[in-house]
Amino acid sequence: MPELDIHEEASPHPDVKPLHEELSYRLRQQRIAADFGYLALKTEDLGELLQEAARLSAVGLNATHAKYLQHLGHGAGFLVTAGVGWKPGVVGEAKVGDDLESPAGYAFHTEKAVISNHLANEERFRTPTLLVEHGIKRALNVIIRSESKSYGVLEVDSPGEGRFDEEDVAFMESFASILGVAMQREERDMKLREAVRHQEVLTQEASHRVKNSLSIVAGLLSMQARSADNEDVSRALRDAGHRVQTVAAVHDRLWRHNDVRSVDLSSFLSELCDQLGAAGTGAAIHCRGETVKINTDQAVTIGLLVNELVTNAIKYAFADHAGEVNVQVASTKDGHLRLSVQDNGAGLPETFDPNGKNGLGVKLIRSLSKQLGGVPAWETLDPGTRFALDFVPVKPQ
Structure with a gap:
């Protein structure tokens, strides 16, 4: 039984119910408390829960008034929150006072339930002005707390005659216990959300810095490419710059889209194709991608692969005319994704050997395809070339 502080003197109308009415009254309180416990498990809205606690407390005690008094601390008293x-x-x-001379303040500081069945004759406390203005004659206060913190007071008030008793306190204590757990849960969830937001900010900042650093590296490579006397060296430096810029584009996308674990493949490839098309090569680059979220690491690999394939097509397929490159990612019947890059250019040279000793670009394409778990396939068209690769999409964790 909880500790009580009860004032029974000068209570001229003892509210003694017949046994069957008393039993019905207590069973009704049990049902109300059970319904409130179920609501507390369902809802994540603490404000809604507090308002319902006040309403049901009043209903359960046949009272007209109830409130939750949030303790503000630092001598600021209580705020009527619900x-x-x-x-x-x-x-x-x-606001009402939280000193020991008020019923709610006494309940809060002593951690005892307080019953005042006749406020007009109360000698222990002063009657708060708020209760006087509403004609309140009796009140019941219970503290709401967790293992480590006290939050406030749940109070039921009535302008009618009658009496609150120890069983009513037990009913109110059940509400207070549930609210204490809910408030502690809300505090923990808030701290967790703050920690997650802080981590997201740090991750975005890191990704933004990496993107900027890679862009600087790509710019330096481009500068060296322009100043190189040897055309092969210049071409190699430009190619390296494009590859670095592709990785930078992934980090830019992560920073702007606030998602570090997954990438929407369709929008990512569309942005990459727009970037490649804006390079002023004269080739028209089109992209159609499956709307699917994949792991970020896999997206980086796919981005590098598409960059290499499109760059090679622009470099070798359209020697004497403007051309068109189509990039597509589509689902297959077995749940894989198929990446295809097709151009309408000159086609593959007769000496091309996909498994032989070709240039760095083809070696890189084979290596990236292997990282994706697929086997690259080249096909000569009339006109043009098609590259295809089937791979298993890696879903974000």
């Missing part, structure tokens, strides 16, 4: 039966302008605005 409640029923009060005049407009009370809930969310009114």
Whole structure:
């Protein structure tokens, strides 16, 4: 049985119910408490839960008024955060004192339930002005707390005659216990959300810095390519710059889209194709991608592979005319994704050997295809060339 502080003197109308009425009254309280416990498990809205606690507390005690008093600390008293039966302008605005001379303050500081069945003759406390204004004659206060913190007081008030008793306190304590757990859970969830937001900010900042650093490297490679006397060296430096810029584009996408674990393949490839098309090569680059989210690491590999394939097509397929390159990613019947890059250019040279000693670009394409778990296939068209690769999409964790 919880500790009580009860004032019974000068209570001229003892509210003694017949046994069958008392039993019905207590069973009703049990049902109300059970319904409130179920609501507390369902809802994540603490404000809604507090308002319902006030309403059901009043219903369970046949009272007209109830409120949750949030303890503000630092001598600021209590704020009426939720409640029923009060005049407009009370809930969310009114404050009451939290000193030991007020019923709610006494309950909060002593951690004892306080029953005042006749406030007019109360000798222990002063009657708060708010209760006087509403004609309140009796009140019951219980503290809401967790293992480590006290949050406030749940109070039921009535302008009618009668009496609150120890069983009513037990009913109110059940509400207070549930609210204490809910408030502790809300605090923990808030701390967790703050930690997650902080981590996201740090991750975005890191990705943004990496993107900027890679862009600087790509710019330096481009500068060296322009100043190189040897055309082969210049071409190699430009190619390296394009590859670095592709990785930078992935980090730019992560920073802007606030998602570090997954990439929407369709939008990512579309942005990459736009970037390649804006390089001023004269080739028209089109992209159609499956709308699917994949792991970021896999997206980097796919981006590098598409960059290499499109760059090679522009470099070797359209020697004497402007051309067109189509990039497509589509689902297959076995749940894989198929990447295809097709051009309408000159086609593969007769000496091309996909498994032989070709240039760095083909070696890189083979290596990236292997990282994706697929086997690259080249096909000569009339006109043009098609590259195809089937691979298993890696879903984000």
